[in-house]
Structures are given as C-alpha cells and as structure tokens.
Amino acid sequence: MRPFVAPENPMRLIGGTGASEKPRLSLGYSLDRTDPDVLVLRCNDGTAVARFSARGATAEAIEREAWTHYRARSRPT
Numbered sequence: 001m002r003p004f005v006a007p008e009n010p011m012r013l014i015g016g017t018g019a020s021e022k023p024r025l026s027l028g029y030s031l032d033r034t035d036p037d038v039l040v041l042r043c044n045d046g047t048a049v050a051r052f053s054a055r056g057a058t059a060e061a062i063e064r065e066a067w068t069h070y071r072a073r074s075r076p077t
Helices: 059-074
Strands: 030-035 038-042 048-053
Touching: 038 059, 048 059
Parallel strands: none
Antiparallel strands: 030 038, 038 048
C-alpha cells in the first residue's frame, strides 16, 4: 500500500479487515468520523495523528496508533 500524504501533515492511510468493536483510545484521543470513508485519529489539540479506511480499520490498529503517538509524544527530549 502506498502512503497517503495529507497536505499539512504526512501520515499513512491504514487499512485492515473491518472493525469488530469500538476502539479503546488513550486519554486525549478521539476518532473523527466526519468523512464516511475515512476515520481520523486526533489528539487532544485536534491534530490528525493517523487516517484509517472506514471500511477496513480495526479497533486494534487504531488503538496501536494512538498508543504509539502517545509514547512518542511523552518521550523526554
């Protein structure tokens, strides 16, 4: 799969085999379902963290991306 690049923030478009349950997101993250074809994982400041195919996203993939972003953001610099 080729990476999807948003004009303001490059990130991957992540697919899967379909969501079986609602993802359990870490504190401060939300799932934007405005576009019926794409789910956008956002952090508490509204920044898009990752985009997922609405038809193929799994709860596990969404949770994994949220935790990966959280850990990267929480690392001391």
